[in-house]
Amino acid sequence: MKEAFKIVQFERKEGETFTLDILNTKISKEVMSFHQSFPMYTKTPLREMKNLARELGVGGIYVKDESYRFGLNAFKVLGGSYAIGNYLAKKLNKTIDQMPYEKLISEDIRKELGDIVFVTATDGNHGRGVAWTARQLKQKSVVFMPKGSSQERLENIRAEGAEASITELNYDEAVRLANKMAEENGWVMVQDTAWDGYEDIPTWIIQGYSTMGYEAYEQLIALGEERPTHIFLQAGVGSMASAITGLYSSFYGENRPIITIVEPNKADCLYRTAEANDGQLRIVTGDMDTIMAGLACGEPCTIGWNILKDYADNFISCPDFTAAEGMRILGNPPKGDEKVISGESGAVTLGCVAEIMTNPHLKYIKEKLNLDEHSKILFFSTEGDTDKANYQDIVWNGKYPSYEKKKF
Secondary structure (H helix, E strand, C coil), X not given: CCCCXXXXXXXXXXXXXXXXXXXXXXXXXXXXXXXXXXXXXCCCXXXXXXXXXXXXXXXXEEEEEHHXXXXXXXXXXXXXXXXXXXXXXXXCCCCHHHCCHHHHCCHHHHXXXXXXXXXXXXXXXXXXXXXXXXXXXXXXXXXXXXXXXXXXXXXXXXXXXXXXXXXXXXXXXXXXXXXXXXXXXXXXXXXXCCXXXXXXXXXXXXXXXXXXXXXHHHHHHHCCCCCCCEEXXXXXXXHHHHHHHHHHHHHHHHHCCEEEEEEEHHHXXXXXXHHHCCCCCCCCCCCCCCCCHHHCCCCCCHHHHHHHHHHCCEEEEECXXXXXXXXXXXXXXXXXXXXXXXXXXXXXXXXXXXXXXXXXXXXXXXXXXXXXXXXXXXEEECECXXXXXXXXXXXXXXXXXXXXXXXX
């Protein structure tokens, strides 16, 4: 498939919209309170990149840097930890606010719960977060990774005490394997992909991601920025994207920012679903061999899509070099801006906007998105250099070059 930039401006159908009962201010504060109970919690930085904004011709660029999250170099632990915390609380007939970190790790609670095995499928970051949480709470974890996964990410998961392996399956097949193993062994599946009969844990994962959105909201206000005009969100199955979309729609209502979802060409299931707009989810099959390993997902999360279809405005499918371009820009910004070490899945949105703002062949997308010198844009760099060898190949050695501007 020829790589290209493609955009769909989503047209909503008349009728009932999805409520935001699972993503409101009250719930987000409860989620953040749970995360704050962990002794290693700190708010991750929001980088204001004034000089980069000037360079690209926009009014402001703000990048939430999740490479500092819990020492795990990625945001994913927010979802896994909150889902596991909720599961354990309900098993104890408690609410999550009654079970902060210190109580969950107590020996009395550990004895009451007994041995539990949490299982998941992951390209790396989610599995590491699940494994870390399980180890913190004195439980066990099993992690299945799709073929082509990074050896470094595998070893990072194993270092958290998980039984982890790279399979010969794509991501969605690995999810099905993990679910099969959970059913056969009585393990607990912790996945952000939802289906009929499996919705509680994916909902908790989505809610867990809201912590970084709420932090960014408070940090923007502290910087004197009441409301971004645009938010760009990368998507795999759509859980993180729907968490931030729902939360900011809850914050701002009809005055919400213009929200754009970005996916790789090779795994653009949400883009295809939005393009068809017929009420049916579109699935991408095959290897999905994009450099954006964290976004190489072919089946949308049903809960996430219900939020995105009602509150996201645009869906973009973009080439792999876009992520590489974003990584290089964030790691080497104009003088005066703080650099952000961002991995392939973390940098694609910034790379996408940079290409749209500087490539004359993409002027039509710039106009469709209402991007101009007044635009104040919020990005979430969801991972650092979680695969250091690949990061260096791209940023140091020029892998996936973006200097040859293409006609799209």
